[in-house]
Amino acid sequence: MKELLYYQNAMQQEFTATVVHTGSEPDGRQYVVLSNTAFYPTGGGQPHDTGTLNNTNVIDVEKIDDEIRHYIEGEASTFSGEVHGKLNWKRRFDHMQQHAGQHILTAAFVELFDAPTVSFHLGSEQVTIDIAVDSLSNEQLAAAEARANDIILENRPIETKWITEQQLVDYNLRKEVAVTGDIRLVIIPDFDYNGCGGTHPTSTGQVSAIKILGTEKMKGNVRVSFVCGGRVLAELAMRKTVLADVARQLSVPETEAATALTKLLASQKTTEKALVAAREELLAFEAKALASSDTHIIATAFHNRTIQELQKLARFIIAERADVIALLVSENEDKLQFVAARGTQVEASMKELAAKALPFINGKGGGSDQMVQGGGERMITCEQLLTAMQDALQ
Numbered sequence: 001m002k003e004l005l006y007y008q009n010a011m012q013q014e015f016t017a018t019v020v021h022t023g024s025e026p027d028g029r030q031y032v033v034l035s036n037t038a039f040y041p042t043g044g045g046q047p048h049d050t051g052t053l054n055n056t057n058v059i060d061v062e063k064i065d066d067e068i069r070h071y072i073e074g075e076a077s078t079f080s081g082e083v084h085g086k087l088n089w090k091r092r093f094d095h096m097q098q099h100a101g102q103h104i105l106t107a108a109f110v111e112l113f114d115a116p117t118v119s120f121h122l123g124s125e126q127v128t129i130d131i132a133v134d135s136l137s138n139e140q141l142a143a144a145e146a147r148a149n150d151i152i153l154e155n156r157p158i159e160t161k162w163i164t165e166q167q168l169v170d171y172n173l174r175k176e177v178a179v180t181g182d183i184r185l186v187i188i189p190d191f192d193y194n195g196c197g198g199t200h201p202t203s204t205g206q207v208s209a210i211k212i213l214g215t216e217k218m219k220g221n222v223r224v225s226f227v228c229g230g231r232v233l234a235e236l237a238m239r240k241t242v243l244a245d246v247a248r249q250l251s252v253p254e255t256e257a258a259t260a261l262t263k264l265l266a267s268q269k270t271t272e273k274a275l276v277a278a279r280e281e282l283l284a285f286e287a288k289a290l291a292s293s294d295t296h297i298i299a300t301a302f303h304n305r306t307i308q309e310l311q312k313l314a315r316f317i318i319a320e321r322a323d324v325i326a327l328l329v330s331e332n333e334d335k336l337q338f339v340a341a342r343g344t345q346v347e348a349s350m351k352e353l354a355a356k357a358l359p360f361i362n363g364k365g366g367g368s369d370q371m372v373q374g375g376g377e378r379m380i381t382c383e384q385l386l387t388a389m390q391d392a393l394q
């Protein structure tokens with residue numbers, strides 16, 4: 001294990017090593033294997049490190065066939081002799097903060113509620129743990145978060161220790177370890193004992209802070225999403241920007257944004273209702289005006305009226321006059337739509353009328369002898385369609 005520098009000293013950012021061999025995968029990815037390395041390979045839920053070997057970018061690190069392969073940009077065969085490795089420390093330290101924060105939050109849920117974590121995912125934006133419970137209340141979430149942040153503030157050491165399987169009984173582990181042989185324990189004294197092969201900072205204070213962001217039910221567990229360390233500040237900055245923008249647009253202080261939004265939405269609903277009522281009245285007036293003509297066929301063309309509006313208008317017209325037929329056509333972009341309705345004193349079938357009119361617009365329609373609607377392509381003008389409909393009544 002001496003060659004795994006991330007286990008000797010997780011805080012080591014640079015190292016020198018000699019090239020053991022180089023190779024390429026069947027898909028062409030080139031890699032370098034070293035005598036020792038501080039690059040952590042993907043494993044145990046923690047993503048791999050990135051960085052440089054000499055001045056070449058290391059873009060992936062994987063443990064394959066018991067060797068650690070450093071995948072680089074460029075030709076691996078140019079590597080030989082001694083090389084200088086340098087980690088992308090921002091990325092590695094972020095992973096260590098998230099990983100140690102996960103240990104702490106998981107242990108807090110166990111300590112307070114006997115609620116064990118069954119799986120963990122360290123994502124590029126958030127970390128999630130799946131907890132084996134049916135539900136977690138807001139109070140429980142707040143209590144676990146507060147306990148975790150207390151452990152951080154106490155700045156307890158985070159120790160690692162290699163033990164044998166036989167020695168396991170001396171430790172009260174949070175969960176059973178899956179590996180055999182030598183086992184690596186990660187210990188936060190009097191709080192958490194856990195088998196783990198990942199990297200962690202040397203004390204809880206370096207995790208800096210933990211903030212739970214949300215929960216969702218997931219296959220009989222509760223998934224808790226959270227962020228630690230630098231990601232807490234990044235989240236705060238993002239949320240600050242969004243909230244400030246919302247508050248500015250509502251012209252209220254940020255603390256009053258939610259209340260102002262509730263009011264705004266309520267007032268929008270009222271306005272919408274009033275608008276619907278006003279439109280209805282307007283249609284009634286329009287129908288009266290159309291019905292006042294002295295013909296028995298009221299034929300009118302419109303632009304951009306919905307079929308629902310045409311139907312309402314037609315109903316208003318025949319309610320106004322029992323002795324008329326209303327033929328209403330509207331042109332909507334490349335479509336023509338129509339409604340035909342008859343008053344109670346008229347005998348002509350609107351269904352038959354529609355059957356004769358629809359072929360002119362390659363259209364489809366439906367309805368009763370009293371009222372029909374239809375629509376199709378704008379192959380002729382509104383006026384031509386109205387003429388065809390009137391001819392069909394002869």
Ligand SMILES: [Zn+2]
Pocket residue numbers: 099100103186196197198199200
């Ligand atoms: Zn760990």
